[in-house]
Amino acid sequence: MGLLCSKNRHYTEADAEENSQAAEIERRIEQETKAEKHIQKLLVLGAGESGKSTIFKQIKLLFQTGFDDAELRSYISVIHANIYQTIKILYDGSKEFAQNDADSSKYVLSSENKVIGEKLSEIGSQLDYPCLNRELAHEIETLWKDSAIQETYVRGNELQVPDCAHYFMENLQRLSDANYIPTKEDVLYARVRTTGVVEIQFSPVGKNKKSGEVYRLFDVGGQRNERRKWIHLFEGVTAVIFCAAISDYDQIEDEQKNRMMESKELFDWVLKQPCFEKTSFMLFLNKFDIFETKVLKVPLNVCEWFKDYQPVSTGKQEIEHAYEFVKKKFEELYFQSTAPDRVDRVFKIYRTTALDQKLVKKTFKLVDETLRRRNLFEAGLL
Amino acid sequence: MGVLVFGKCRQLSLVNWSKKAITRKWKRWRFVGENEDTAVFFPSKDLSKSTLFPYLVLHFTLCHENEELQHQFLYLIGYQKTMASCAIDGGCPSDYVAVVTAICSMILLILKSSFPFLIHKVPRAKGSSFWIPVIQVIASFNFLLSIVMSGNFLKYRKSHWWLSCYVWGVWVEGPLGFGLLMSCRIAQVFQLYYVFVKRRLPPIRSHIFLPLILLPWIAGAAFIHGKKPLNYRCHLETYWIIPVVCLHASYVAVLVGFTGAIRHIEFRFDELRDLWQGILVSASLIGVWVSAFILNEVHDDISWLQVASRFILLIVASILVPVFFSISISQPLLSQISLRKREPLEFKTMGQALGIPDSGLLLQREQAVVIDPNEPLDKLLLNKNFRRSFMAFADSCLAGESVHFFEEVHELGKIPIDDPVRRIYMARHIINKYIIAGAAMEVNISHRIRQEILTTTDLTRPVLFTNALNELMQLMKMNLGKDYWSSLYFIKFKEEASMRSNGHEMEQMTGYFSPRLSSVHATDDPFQHDHISRGSSQDIHDSYPQ
Numbered sequence: 016m017g018l019l020c021s022k023n024r025h026y027t028e029a030d031a032e033e034n035s036q037a038a039e040i041e042r043r044i045e046q047e048t049k050a051e052k053h054i055q056k057l058l059v060l061g062a063g064e065s066g067k068s069t070i071f072k073q074i075k076l077l078f079q080t081g082f083d084d085a086e087l088r089s090y091i092s093v094i095h096a097n098i099y100q101t102i103k104i105l106y107d108g109s110k111e112f113a114q115n116d117a118d119s120s121k122y123v124l125s126s127e128n129k130v131i132g133e134k135l136s137e138i139g140s141q142l143d144y145p146c147l148n149r150e151l152a153h154e155i156e157t158l159w160k161d162s163a164i165q166e167t168y169v170r171g172n173e174l175q176v177p178d179c180a181h182y183f184m185e186n187l188q189r190l191s192d193a194n195y196i197p198t199k200e201d202v203l204y205a206r207v208r209t210t211g212v213v214e215i216q217f218s219p220v221g222k223n224k225k226s227g228e229v230y231r232l233f234d235v236g237g238q239r240n241e242r243r244k245w246i247h248l249f250e251g252v253t254a255v256i257f258c259a260a261i262s263d264y265d266q267i268e269d270e271q272k273n274r275m276m277e278s279k280e281l282f283d284w285v286l287k288q289p290c291f292e293k294t295s296f297m298l299f300l301n302k303f304d305i306f307e308t309k310v311l312k313v314p315l316n317v318c319e320w321f322k323d324y325q326p327v328s329t330g331k332q333e334i335e336h337a338y339e340f341v342k343k344k345f346e347e348l349y350f351q352s353t354a355p356d357r358v359d360r361v362f363k364i365y366r367t368t369a370l371d372q373k374l375v376k377k378t379f380k381l382v383d384e385t386l387r388r389r390n391l392f393e394a395g396l397l
Numbered sequence: 398m399g400v401l402v403f404g405k406c407r408q409l410s411l412v413n414w415s416k417k418a419i420t421r422k423w424k425r426w427r428f429v430g431e432n433e434d435t436a437v438f439f440p441s442k443d444l445s446k447s448t449l450f451p452y453l454v455l456h457f458t459l460c461h462e463n464e465e466l467q468h469q470f471l472y473l474i475g476y477q478k479t480m481a482s483c484a485i486d487g488g489c490p491s492d493y494v495a496v497v498t499a500i501c502s503m504i505l506l507i508l509k510s511s512f513p514f515l516i517h518k519v520p521r522a523k524g525s526s527f528w529i530p531v532i533q534v535i536a537s538f539n540f541l542l543s544i545v546m547s548g549n550f551l552k553y554r555k556s557h558w559w560l561s562c563y564v565w566g567v568w569v570e571g572p573l574g575f576g577l578l579m580s581c582r583i584a585q586v587f588q589l590y591y592v593f594v595k596r597r598l599p600p601i602r603s604h605i606f607l608p609l610i611l612l613p614w615i616a617g618a619a620f621i622h623g624k625k626p627l628n629y630r631c632h633l634e635t636y637w638i639i640p641v642v643c644l645h646a647s648y649v650a651v652l653v654g655f656t657g658a659i660r661h662i663e664f665r666f667d668e669l670r671d672l673w674q675g676i677l678v679s680a681s682l683i684g685v686w687v688s689a690f691i692l693n694e695v696h697d698d699i700s701w702l703q704v705a706s707r708f709i710l711l712i713v714a715s716i717l718v719p720v721f722f723s724i725s726i727s728q729p730l731l732s733q734i735s736l737r738k739r740e741p742l743e744f745k746t747m748g749q750a751l752g753i754p755d756s757g758l759l760l761q762r763e764q765a766v767v768i769d770p771n772e773p774l775d776k777l778l779l780n781k782n783f784r785r786s787f788m789a790f791a792d793s794c795l796a797g798e799s800v801h802f803f804e805e806v807h808e809l810g811k812i813p814i815d816d817p818v819r820r821i822y823m824a825r826h827i828i829n830k831y832i833i834a835g836a837a838m839e840v841n842i843s844h845r846i847r848q849e850i851l852t853t854t855d856l857t858r859p860v861l862f863t864n865a866l867n868e869l870m871q872l873m874k875m876n877l878g879k880d881y882w883s884s885l886y887f888i889k890f891k892e893e894a895s896m897r898s899n900g901h902e903m904e905q906m907t908g909y910f911s912p913r914l915s916s917v918h919a920t921d922d923p924f925q926h927d928h929i930s931r932g933s934s935q936d937i938h939d940s941y942p943q
Contacts, residue, residue, distance in 0.1 A: 092875070240840065
């Protein structure tokens with residue numbers, strides 16, 4: 016009998032400990048679930064090279080700790096890789112145009128520059144790029160200044176030359192310095208194709224203040240193979256920031272597809288997703304800086320979607336007119352692709368240049384206000 | 398059954414007899430009398446003993462619309478039913494047995510084809526590797542159904558156009574049944590021929606090639622439909638049989654030709670055996686069908702022969718259709734799974750299936766090396782333990798396809814250059830899984846490099862995937878590399894490495910915390926799945942967390 020009693024007592028103690036552990040776990044789960052509910056999930060979507068990761072970097076710079084020295088240094092290899100890849104694309108492109116184009120003579124390099132070109136093309140196809148030193152930088156600069164390469168650069172829209180090309184080529188001396196540390200601007204210009212998903216959590220009022228919303232921002236890859244991964248992120252999204260590079264209206268994607276058309280179809284697909292029934296949409300019409308230069312030289316109606324565009328004037332007026340036309344097209348697309356039961360969801364369009372930190376900060380503040388107002392409306396407080 | 402049709406030739410039904418056929422038949426009937434549009438015959442002495450038609454009244458109508466007689470239509474307007482009329486109408490007990498056998502055969506075929514997907518949850522492949530077997534299953538179903546519907550197994554009124562002999566006996570049996578089956582098999586052999594003999598991907602995609610080789614069947618069916626040589630029992634006249642059999646046999650001959658061209662290849666997944674099996678099956682079917690036809694035509698008054706011949710035809714077709722089906726050609730790895738295998742399948746990688754040494758194994762005896770983040774990533778990835786850890790991290794960020802691709806290309810590199818067959822298997826597997834647009838684990842490479850691989854003239858080239866690998870290494874270095882060093886996966890990897898090595902110094906952690914993970918705490922990470930606890934076997938079809 017005594018043994019039985021002592022056994023029961025032992026059992027009760029172990030049981031009680033287990034119960035208290037379980038209760039603690041429950042409490043923590045409840046706490047975390049409650050915390051999770053206040054975190055707003057934002058997705059940055061868009062076609063390849065539309066500026067998603069640049070927006071992502073800007074958010075990190077604006078609302079998180081930014082980039083420390085180690086992170087800045089980690090971009091050196093990326094920037095050097097961009098330079099080698101760009102010059103290779105341009106050199107290979109000039110060779111292709113020299114062979115196939117009707118007016119091939121303007122794409123033919125001088126014999127000395129051909130030697131440099133072959134060398135740099137070989138470097139560009141290697142797995143590991145050499146560190147960009149003065150000598151290599153000088154060779155790249157020489158090749159960049161060749162008229163054949165400049166002519167090829169003019170047709171960069173056919174070769175998918177990255178937008179950072181001009182910026183980096185004009186700063187070669189600085190970038191090849193032995194003690195070079197990238198600036199924030201260099202980091203924003205650096206082109207890294209995103210694969211998979213990257214996530215950060217931030218609050219627009221700063222982490223030290225408690226009254227602001229907390230956002231969890233997801234950046235994704237924009238190429239076709241990356242898009243099939245997006246579906247894993249579609250649940251519980253507060254807002255989608257869709258980036259569309261409006262300067263892409265004359266850019267040719269793989270298989271001769273126009274990039275603006277690709278962006279249009281992608282936006283249409285995203286709008287129709289069942290998970291986004293109540294999701295707010297923030298459309299960032301990005302790369303306005305490139306757009307405003309290009310639209311005066313290349314007519315908007317080279318893009319099939321904009322074939323009914325008629326220019327009205329020149330200069331700034333024309334830029335504004337062209338921008339408003341593009342904006343209207345996206346608005347029309349939004350309403351065509353939105354079912355009647357979804358018209359209540361928030362839809363805003365913003366003109367952005369992802370490289371411009373002030374503009375991005377201002378834009379994001381507006382986004383934040385819109386989302387806070389929406390939350391208050393849904394809570395019945397507005 | 399009584400097919401009662403009255404009236405003018407505009408209201409024709411499906412029961413047509415050509416004059417020549419009925420002339421031959423008239424010898425068995427004693428003409429009694431006729432008026433303007435009706436002729437009455439009584440059975441001749443021989444037929445009077447027949448249990449089929451005690452009497453026969455034929456309604457004989459001319460088409461007055463044309464000057465010349467184009468067709469003379471005879472309408473069977475009545476006859477007395479007898480017990481043995483199931484030979485004509487269908488519904489004999491043996492007919493039901495044959496139909497049930499056909500149904501069981503189809504169920505078996507569907508199970509055989511869907512077993513890997515249902516039981517082992519293997520994800521669906523893309524492209525022709527999936528669609529050709531599916532079309533084969535559909536064609537098998539069409540073929541069996543056409544035999545049932547046009548062979549008078551069941552009693553039903555053929556009063557609608559979609560129940561006519563021409564729909565089932567011509568279109569469904571030909572272009573949608575036997576013809577489609579043979580065309581699928583020829584398309585598969587065509588692929589094998591190009592891949593293993595020419596060592597390149599086929600120049601014509603399957604979705605274009607298949608309709609092309611189906612064209613003769615469609616043309617033949619349209620021609621027969623136009624000429625309307627079928628009788629009310631869905632039988633062709635004798636002189637029509639020769640071209641029809643020739644069409645069937647020609648496709649078997651083409652299959653034999655292609656199979657002969659690849660017979661010297663040492664296939665590893667029973668493709669050749671399945672091909673010869675398919676040829677035997679299709680030849681046998683044609684033989685049985687011709688035999689049944691001849692017996693029916695010669696002795697169409699012998700009811701038991703009619704019933705027996707169609708019974709044998711359907712039974713043989715039901716047995717041979719599942720035997721004909723094979724997925725070894727389109728999806729060789731899936732063909733390793735069968736309904737007979739009971740053990741829980743440790744799903745094989747292509748590398749394991751090809752016998753590549755150490756494929757998919759995490760060998761415990763591998764040296765524990767100190768991992769230096771400054772080393773090039775491609776060198777670090779050669780260490781299997783590190784590769785597993787990096788792969789788990791990449792999978793957790795939905796970016797694992799690059800690492801999987803690296804691993805399988807690395808395995809391809811282990812196959813000797815003088816073993817082209819295995820190299821081709823592995824190369825084809827890698828292309829189907831990683832390179833083709835829309836593939837299960839399509840990697841993020843440029844269009845130019847993708848096209849270089851897809852248009853290569855030699856699948857055995859050692860440098861086939863080098864450019865793609867270089868591009869992906871750049872992507873991994875710039876994207877995943879720096880995030881990995883500050884991730885929990887690397888921490889765990891180091892712990893495991895130090896446990897294995899017992900005495901090696903712990904690698905010092907440097908740098909910052911990864912922006913891939915939540916900046917608050919790791920449990921916020923929505924992708925925190927249990928990849929760290931993955932063991933030595935890697936399911937190659939396990940793409941991303943669901």
